[in-house]
Amino acid sequence: MAGLDERLAAAAELARPGLAVADVGCDHGKLTAALAMSGRYPKVIGSDLRPGPLAKARQTIQQMHCQDRVELRLGDGLSVLAPGEVGTIVLAGVSARTTWEILEAAPWVFQVGGPRLILIPATRHAELRRWLLQKGFTLVCDRPVQAAGRWYAVMAAEYTGQPVEPTLEQCIYGRTAEWPDSEPYRALERGKLKKYRLGVPEGSPLAAEIDGLLARDEGSDCR
Template identity: 55%
Template sequence: MIAPKLDQRLQAAADLVRPCDTAADIGCDHGKLSAYLACTGRARRVIAADLRPGPLSTARKTCEEAGCLEKVELRLGDGLSVLAPGEAQAVVIAGVSAQTTIEMLTAAPWVRNEGTQLVLIPATKAPVLRRWLWENGFLLNAERLVCAAHRWYAVMDAVYTGTVRQPTDAECLLGLTQEQPGAAEYRAQQVSRLKKFRRGLDQDPEAARRADALLRQLEGEG
């Protein structure tokens, strides 16, 4: 077996996946992460799922070329509906928005089973996902920062503990990234996005007040 080369985001996700019996790659696209997990033995078995037949066909070819197809099960379906409760010990959701990720997790209450690892790479609005995780009893174990196409992304490792937190706005914006390589660049990106968001809040005084307070805090710390 020959593991395919991953881009920085997928490599960070693969590195966070704990060794397990079964891992699920939800929205597997080209199947490179699925093949990597199978080839490296990070998971004994991998479920590669996608909503569309085209990516599944590409994923099959990727796994065939890597020599690991016998360890990968391809499934067509929407989100986590392709999995039975407890079937996978690690679930990777990459490349969709925070809101779509939240909808997937909400529709699959079994992700709150003890020990189910979630590795998440939100394409947009990472602060929204962090807040939802904390407010719904999930623990963020770790985050990894990666830069792709001149944008910074946070790769998250989360697990349900049942302990609910009410995070600050600053915690939601930056998460566990402040000690990571690239933290200064990520922070600058998030502040820039917050300023852009603030410009659209003139009709929402309370949201505008919170955004202004957060900007003062972050720029004062910087």
């Protein structure tokens, strides 16, 4: 969508059409406005914890002349939403921990048939993938995207009620290999894993798992 960086454009593509969508932590409101302008959603809700960003979002909405399709709300996390109100929730730009803390505060997202979650964690992608899978979500999309010189993972998750204990590979890479341009992202994650490996005791099961994953990925036993 015009005016969005690559990560927000990827997020917009994953929202379920025909259902209301919420942009939680909307900041400047560019994604909120783009979703409204697309005409694919009966209602777009933009929310933020702070009045300042919400005022900027209101200016963006007014400039794009889509006030009639947007509702802006001030509030913390998903407290601004009612259960079943939206088909998609976008939550971008906060850490993995903050992401799951926001979700845990809204038990109604943990329901089969509940909203699709579009998540763009600012840090610790692997930890968020682990949390999602352990809590009974499945990743329906996991797209590596570069924006402003940084790599992001744009994840779309849906609740299945079937928790699994993910492998290290599932946590580190998710489903990013399904995208043809994923290698730079995967190389970056491998680099992080190598640094992490330095602090793992030799001979431990975790060390063996890391070494095996790096060996498979690079064709040699890399640490």
